[in-house]
Amino acid sequence: MDVSIVIPLLNEDESLPELCAWIERVVTLQRLKYEVILIDDGSTDNSWKVICELSEKNPNIKGIKFQRNYGKSAALNEGFKASQGDYIITMDADMQDSPDEIPELLKTLSLGQYDLVSGWKKVRYDNTFTKNIPSKLFNAAARKMSGIQLNDFNCGLKVYRSNVVKSIEVYGEMHRYVPVLAKWAGFRKIGEKVVEHRPRKYGVTKFGWDRFVNGFLDLLTIFFVGKFGKRPMHFFGLWGTVSFAFGFIVFLYLTITKFMFAVTGMTERPLFFFALLAMIMGTQLFLAGFIGELITRNSSERNFYLIEKKIGL
């Protein structure tokens, strides 16, 4: 099979027939062997019924129905697991991503020999203040922290080589950072292509204000786990020791002044409390690192490595 088109959806019954017809038009024109995997992420409208009808008419259309709403990341993850194509395309179900971009995305991927190509909604039809401006800031921070030069991390429209999606696990709300997950798995050739973005035709957006809070916290997680996930002591241990040593030296100084120079009123000096705080914080940080180490040592993934090739085995 050439391409698998993975589409997570939550309450998008109005868009589905139009979207599938459009995809079908594009891939038939390109003579691609394809499958469309629609993941119903716990919809409460008629989405699943529509998926069943579409699948009956066209066996290339397949569906997965979640028992409840687990989120876009979970839906993508299941779609990736089920996909059989050589290339995997993801897009949103709300028709904000145009299926007409599929051939060009595939071309960019193979010409540039990329592992994945991400869409870039350069001209965006969303609210300027609630979406466009925050998303610019967001992408700048994500670029800085991940070292991946993408303008639009969270674009729903992306194309991957099959081995990329089979190597990664999208969990929590990490769908915003799939390129980062891919980079962690060793896929460094990440490309970008400007894609057409369209206004939402039916339904409403499924992500509210909490997207910024969650997105920002996830970015910190990505950064931290990427850097220190397998060696937490190198972060907490270092700063814990620095803080403790600092407090200890200050205490030493205070003690010397008390006993050798008979300076009194030690507990009224700000320095005393500063040193106390530094030593307590240092111990806490150190312990956090130590516990982190113990957890990673007991984790089932402590010796999990992705192996690309083997010979003679």
Ligand code: UDP
């Ligand atoms: N979606 C999903 N599960 C969720 C939330 C959203 O599968 O819990 C799907 C949604 O149906 C759509 C895509 O993720 O196909 C992107 O969502 P949306 O268009 O609401 O996001 P926006 O374009 O506003 O960022």
Ligand code: MG
């Ligand atoms: Mg949308």
